[in-house]
Amino acid sequence: MIRKLAFFGFLLRRAYATGPGLTLETMNQNMRNMEYAVRGKVVITADSITSSLKSSPTSYPFSKIIYTNIGNPHSVGQKPLTWPRQVLALVDLPDEAGVDNPNVSKLFPSDAVERAKVLKEYMGGCGSGAYSHSQGIRGIREEVAEFIEERDGGIKCNPDDLFLTNGASTGIGHILTACISSPTSGVMIPIPQYPIYSASLALLGGKQVGYYLDEGKEWSASMEELERSLEEAKGRGVDVKAFVLINPGNPTGQVLSKDAIADVVKFCSKHSLILLADEVYQENVYDPKKTFISCKKAASDAGMLGQLELVSFHSTSKGIFGECGRRGGYMELTGFDPDVQAQIYKLASSGLCSGIPGQVMTSLMVKGPSPGSVSYESYEKEKATIFDSLKRRAIMVVEGLNKIEGFSCQPAEGSMYCFPKVEMPKKAIEAARKEGTNVDTLYALSLLEATGICVVPAAGFGQEPGRAGFRTTFLPQEEEMKQAVELFKVHHEQFLEKYK
Numbered sequence: 411m412i413r414k415l416a417f418f419g420f421l422l423r424r425a426y427a428t429g430p431g432l433t434l435e436t437m438n439q440n441m442r443n444m445e446y447a448v449r450g451k452v453v454i455t456a457d458s459i460t461s462s463l464k465s466s467p468t469s470y471p472f473s474k475i476i477y478t479n480i481g482n483p484h485s486v487g488q489k490p491l492t493w494p495r496q497v498l499a500l501v502d503l504p505d506e507a508g509v510d511n512p513n514v515s516k517l518f519p520s521d522a523v524e525r526a527k528v529l530k531e532y533m534g535g536c537g538s539g540a541y542s543h544s545q546g547i548r549g550i551r552e553e554v555a556e557f558i559e560e561r562d563g564g565i566k567c568n569p570d571d572l573f574l575t576n577g578a579s580t581g582i583g584h585i586l587t588a589c590i591s592s593p594t595s596g597v598m599i600p601i602p603q604y605p606i607y608s609a610s611l612a613l614l615g616g617k618q619v620g621y622y623l624d625e626g627k628e629w630s631a632s633m634e635e636l637e638r639s640l641e642e643a644k645g646r647g648v649d650v651k652a653f654v655l656i657n658p659g660n661p662t663g664q665v666l667s668k669d670a671i672a673d674v675v676k677f678c679s680k681h682s683l684i685l686l687a688d689e690v691y692q693e694n695v696y697d698p699k700k701t702f703i704s705c706k707k708a709a710s711d712a713g714m715l716g717q718l719e720l721v722s723f724h725s726t727s728k729g730i731f732g733e734c735g736r737r738g739g740y741m742e743l744t745g746f747d748p749d750v751q752a753q754i755y756k757l758a759s760s761g762l763c764s765g766i767p768g769q770v771m772t773s774l775m776v777k778g779p780s781p782g783s784v785s786y787e788s789y790e791k792e793k794a795t796i797f798d799s800l801k802r803r804a805i806m807v808v809e810g811l812n813k814i815e816g817f818s819c820q821p822a823e824g825s826m827y828c829f830p831k832v833e834m835p836k837k838a839i840e841a842a843r844k845e846g847t848n849v850d851t852l853y854a855l856s857l858l859e860a861t862g863i864c865v866v867p868a869a870g871f872g873q874e875p876g877r878a879g880f881r882t883t884f885l886p887q888e889e890e891m892k893q894a895v896e897l898f899k900v901h902h903e904q905f906l907e908k909y910k
């Protein structure tokens with residue numbers, strides 16, 4: 411009865427009131443203006459083509475969409491690593507159906523059972539269905555701290571400074587939320603950048619302060635450019651609070667040297683900028699001449715660790731795990747005012763805790779099966795297979811793209827992307843302008859409709875004025891990626907013909 415009355419009330423309001431309470435005009439305008447290219451117009455069109463292909467399989471000259479728009483490895487065929495999934499399953503199963511079942515050894519290796527027991531102990535008997543501490547399960551944070559210490563050659567890491575997060579994204583959101591205190595607050599972000607930064611700043615009502623990466627110098631950033639960008643922002647009244655460094659780069663794929671990182675550390679320290687070190691691709695380094703150096707290590711070696719506020723993000727979504735859907739990751743805070751850190755903890759607490767499967771994946775990412783245990787060799791072999799294939803694809807795609815006339819693509823030293831520059835015909839630029847879009851989007855939509863390949867227009871990441879192109883992942887499996895490279899070429903020729 412009450413429900414009937416409520417529904418009647420709702421109908422009356424719809425009939426007599428002026429309209430819905432929330433309209434495009436009355437809603438949060440920051441949210442409305444926020445853009446997120448990797449799931450933007452081209453992807454929406456790709457999704458609708460996927461639906462059309464289901465009902466009418468011959469409506470396009472291809473049978474399926476090849477999604478290269480997003481770094482989501484499992485969605486394009488990467489297999490999950492077996493051992494982490496075994497442990498995760500055992501952690502989730504009730505004891506009697508899993509770790510304590512008399513037949514468990516028939517289905518699961520002993521090191522998966524042992525590890526699941528340890529994780530269950532960390533959960534203090536609550537199991538994986540309970541909220542954890544808002545910074546994440548203590549035992550897992552201790553494992554992450556050990557991993558960081560080992561990675562950085564023994565520099566201390568305090569588990570109390572670690573927050574387990576739903577992917578890196580939530581951590582990034584928390585820190586940016588803490589930084590944007592007024593509409594004049596700004597954050598320096600690389601151009602091109604991964605659009606979570608521009609999107610979050612738009613949502614929070616902060617200012618984006620772009621610094622250009624130099625494509626001609628393997629996407630490095632010069633100190634002159636950083637100083638120029640900061641000065642320019644100050645000149646327009648922006649109170650610059652923080653600096654984002656993405657290493658290895660997305661969409662640009664560069665792996666920075668220790669000296670280059672140390673320069674950024676010095677710059678941030680000199681100007682009291684919080685350094686947000688986005689290090690989610692730390693395992694994805696393919697160039698044998700390059701190694702990943704964390705900002706923390708570079709700062710420590712430069713004797714500057716205590717002299718700046720640094721936050722580093724990592725994730726289970728990338729690397730070799732590619733477990734994007736688990737939403738696992740962590741952030742480490744270094745040098746923060748304890749009162750500010752307490753506020754960040756309060757913010758994390760408002761979300762109660764990050765997802766437990768993500769926390770478990772984070773644990774397994776930082777600590778695999780021990781050498782000599784039953785699963786060790788097969789686990790390492792599976793990891794090497796994925797890594798070696800990514801490395802081959804990184805080389806193959808860059809080489810293939812560079813063979814197309816009018817394309818130029820920097821080496822993908824790391825991460826999962828190629829970001830070619832494409833010379834666009836003048837007529838295409840004019841056509842895009844007439845359609846009220848940019849030539850990158852026109853190109854990406856044309857590529858999608860001709861070949862089924864879904865890329866992201868370069869404009870979505872930001873770029874030098876006059877530059878055009880797109881970002882593609884090299885995540886589809888090797889044969890499919892080879893075909894994609896062929897199709898990039900075929901489409902480009904058709905596009906040139908159309909707009910000659």
Ligand SMILES: Cc1ncc(COP(=O)(O)O)c(C=O)c1O
Nearest residue numbers: 481577578579604660690725727
């Ligand atoms: C540079 C960078 N940072 C952060 C993220 C966020 O990923 P997640 O929230 O899945 O960890 C991504 C995802 O693609 C990324 O490329």
